[in-house]
Amino acid sequence: MVSFKEIEVGFEIPTYIKGPIKREQLVEYAKASGDGNPIHTNEQIAVMAGLKGVIAHGLLDMAYMIQAIVNWLGKDGELKSIDVQFRGMVRPGDMVHSKAKVTKKYEENGKKFLDLEIWQEALTPIATISSSLTIDKIEPPPDGTLKLYEAAYRGWLKDGQNIVLEQKKADNKIEYTFYGKQNSIIGTAKVELFK
Amino acid sequence: MSESKYEKYIGMKLEPVVFEVTGDRIRQYAKATDDPNPEFHLEEDSKLLTPLSFTSVYWISAIPNFLKKVMEEGIIKDLSRLLHGGQKYEFLKPVKPGDKLELYVEIKNIYVKNNMLFIEFNLPVKNQNKEMVSNLTTTFIIRPGGF
Numbered sequence: 001m002v003s004f005k006e007i008e009v010g011f012e013i014p015t016y017i018k019g020p021i022k023r024e025q026l027v028e029y030a031k032a033s034g035d036g037n038p039i040h041t042n043e044q045i046a047v048m049a050g051l052k053g054v055i056a057h058g059l060l061d062m063a064y065m066i067q068a069i070v071n072w073l074g075k076d077g078e079l080k081s082i083d084v085q086f087r088g089m090v091r092p093g094d095m096v097h098s099k100a101k102v103t104k105k106y107e108e109n110g111k112k113f114l115d116l117e118i119w120q121e122a123l124t125p126i127a128t129i130s131s132s133l134t135i136d137k138i139e140p141p142p143d144g145t146l147k148l149y150e151a152a153y154r155g156w157l158k159d160g161q162n163i164v165l166e167q168k169k170a171d172n173k174i175e176y177t178f179y180g181k182q183n184s185i186i187g188t189a190k191v192e193l194f195k
Numbered sequence: 196m197s198e199s200k201y202e203k204y205i206g207m208k209l210e211p212v213v214f215e216v217t218g219d220r221i222r223q224y225a226k227a228t229d230d231p232n233p234e235f236h237l238e239e240d241s242k243l244l245t246p247l248s249f250t251s252v253y254w255i256s257a258i259p260n261f262l263k264k265v266m267e268e269g270i271i272k273d274l275s276r277l278l279h280g281g282q283k284y285e286f287l288k289p290v291k292p293g294d295k296l297e298l299y300v301e302i303k304n305i306y307v308k309n310n311m312l313f314i315e316f317n318l319p320v321k322n323q324n325k326e327m328v329s330n331l332t333t334t335f336i337i338r339p340g341g342f
Contacts, residue, residue, distance in 0.1 A: 018229065025227070032220075032227035034255045049275050058279045059255075063228040063248035070247060071231060079247055083283040083332075187281075 002076040004105070004112040004193040011102045013116075016068030019095035020125070021056055026092070029060050052155050056090035061184050065120050068098035069189060077193040080113070084187035088122055091156055093149055095123040095179070100189065112193045120185035123164065124156055125149040128177040130170065151180060158182070201270070201305040201312075209264055209300040214253040218292040221245050224252055240292040250284050254331055257298040257318060265314070270305070276341020280313070280334040288328040295323040303332070312337040 026040050035057055038045040046054040062084050069079050090096060097120065104115035131144035151157055162181040167174055218240035225235035225246055234244040265271045290296070297320065304315040318331040 025229075028227040032223045033252050059248075059251040059282070060228065062282060063230075063246075063251065066246070066248040067228070067230055067232075079286060081283070081285040083281070085281040085334075086279055 001195070002073055002193060003195045004114075005195075007102060007105065007114065007193075009102050009105055013068065013072040013100045016064065016071060016098040017095065018064045018067075018098075019093075019123075021090060021092050021094045021096065023054065023092050026054060026056055026060070029057055033057065033059065035059065051089070053150070054092065056092075056094070058086040058185075061086070061090050061096065061120060061122075064096055065098045065118060065185055065187075069100060069116070069118070069191065072100075073191060073193075076195060077191050080190045080192055082118070082187065082189040084118070084185045086184070087186055088182040088184045090122045090184045091124055091151065093125050093151070095125075096184065097121040097123065098185075103188075112195075114191050114193060116189040116191065118185070118187050118189050119183050121181055122184040123179040123181050124151045126152050126157065126163070126178045126180055128175055130173045130175045132173050156180070201307075204268065204270060204302050204305050207302045209257075209260060211297045211299045212257040212260055214256045214296045214298065216245070216253070216290055216292055216294040216296065218243050220252065221249060221292060224249050243292060245290045245292075247284070247286055249290065250286070250329055250331065251282075253290075253296050253298060253320065254282075254318065254333070257300055261300050261316065270312075270314070271337055271342055273341040276338040278336040278338065280336040281332075282334075283332040285330040286328075287330065288322070288326055290322070290328055294328075296328065297321045298331075310339045312342040 030036060030041050039049050039051055040054055040057050043054055066082060100116040100118045102114050103117050106113055126149055128147045129144045133143060157180045164179050164181045166177045166179065221243055222236055228248065230246050235246045237243045262274065271277065298318050301317050303317045306313050314335045316333055319327060320329045320331065322328050
C-alpha cells in the first residue's frame with residue numbers, strides 16, 4: 001500500500017522495466033496511436049533522416065513512464081500531471097527503465113500530494129560475452145563467445161556515452177552484457193494519495 | 196529571420212479538432228503499449244477504463260492540422276527537422292468510450308534559441324458536456340535549416 005504517512009522525501013518508486021523494444025511493437029504503436037511518422041517504422045526513411053535507423057516514439061516512452069507511476073500507485077492514488085522532456089532516443093533492442101523519486105510531500109485543501117522527479121533510462125545493448133570464466137577488465141575470456149548487437153556496428157552510441165555492464169547467470173555460464181546508457185526522458189510529476 | 200517575426204503568432208488559435216473515443220481504440224492502445232492493468236483491456240465498453248497515456252492518442256489527432264497551419268504560415272519549412280522536445284499533461288477528468296473530445300490548439304510561445312526554433316503550444320481538451328478533461332502542453336523544436 002502507498003500511504004502518505006509512510007512515504008518520505010527521497011523515496012524511490014520501484015523501477016519499471018520494459019523491453020527489449022521490438023520493431024513490430026513500434027508498428028503496432030504507430031497504428032494504435034495514429035502517429036504515422038515513418039522514422040519509427042521504416043528503416044530506410046529513418047536512415048535518410050539521419051537517425052541511423054528507426055527510433056521509438058517519444059510518446060511510447062512517456063506511456064511507459066506513466067505506467068510506472070500508475071502501477072506503483074494502484075488504487076491508493078492518482079497521477080494528476082506529468083511534464084516530460086525527451087532527451088534521448090530509444091532504439092529497437094533497448095531496455096527501458098522508468099524511475100521516480102519523491103521530491104516534495106504536502107497537503108493542499110485537505111488533499112495529500114507528492115511531487116516526483118522522474119527519469120527514464122534507455123539501455124542499448126552493445127555486446128554480450130558468455131563464458132564460464134570470470135571476465136577480466138573488458139577482455140573476453142578465452143572460452144567466451146561474443147554476440148554483437150546493432151548498436152555495435154550502426155553507430156548508435158554517442159561519444160562519451162555511459163557504458164554499463166550487467167552480469168547474468170545463464171546455464172553454467174555467466175553472461176556479461178555491455179549497454180550504452182542514457183536518459184530518454186527527464187521531468188516531473190504530481191500525484192495525489194488517498195490515504 | 197528575426198525573432199520578432201514570430202511574435203505575431205503568439206496567441207494564435209486553431210479551429211478545434213474533434214476526437215471520438217471508442218472502446219476498440221482504447222483496447223488497441225492498451226495492447227500496443229503492453230499495459231499490465233487488466234481494466235484497460237476489458238471487452239465490455241461500460242466497464243472499460245482508459246489509460247492516462249491514451250491522452251497521447253487524442254493529442255496526435257490535433258497535430259496534422261497544427262503542422263499544416265505552421266507550414267502554410269511559413270513558420271516551419273522542413274518537417275524532417277522537427278523534434279518533439281517536451282510534453283506536459285494535466286489530467287482533470289476520466290475519458291471513457293463514447294466521449295467526443297474537442298481539442299483547442301493555441302500557440303503559447305515561439306522563439307529562437309541556440310539557432311533552433313521553439314514552438315510551445317497548449318491544448319485544452321473538453322468533452323461533449325464542455326467539461327475540461329485534460330490540459331496539454333507541447334514543445335516542438337525545429338533544428339537549423341528547418342525554419
